Amino acid sequence: MSTHYFIAIKIPAHVASAILEARAKTNLHETHKTLPVAEDLHITLHYLGHMEQHVLDQMIQSLQAIDSVPFELCTKALAHFGSDSTPRVVYVALEESHSLSSLQRQVVQVVSDFQEVVHSKEFTAHITIAKKWASNAVLLTDEFSLATQAFHAESFTIYKINPNSTPRYEEVRSIPLRRVK
Helix, strand or coil: CCCEEEEEEECCHHHHHHHHHHHCCCCHHHHEEECCCHHHCEEEEEEEEECCHHHHHHHHHHHCCCCCCCEEEEEEEEEEEECCCCEEEEEEEECCCHHHHHHHHHHHHHHCCCCCCCCCCCCCCEEEEEEEECCCCCCCCCCCCCCCCEEEECEEEEEEECCCCCCCEEEEEEEECCCCC
């Protein structure tokens, strides 16, 4: 099986802990196949899929030229992709951030120099807390209560996916946010 990669912002441990504490008050463990551990919580900037190592190395060099300073992000509310009754993904939404949107666009621009990028959906910043609906149970999330969590994005990371490990995502390279000019 080939190795797959993605680019994301890691969620700080204190925020991840608060999110998992709130998730524990739901029945997502009964309704979904995959519940990420704290170390795997992230905001995906772009999914890369399979890449040859030499291409990945060249892309990482180019990603280091991204011009973006650290910025603050804030959690907003629980949301989902898919139907209301059987959502395929449940996530913590984020307050709108122009800095995050700009960073995501810059990442996609760099990636497009190394692989074809399909712009099929608008970027929705989110932290997945459950995925892959797998139940006949009724989803119960009324008890999910998460005070707004503010945190700083100071870097972004290229991750390798290890589907049979926990945590599943292995850091390949972290790139600090900074002014390049």
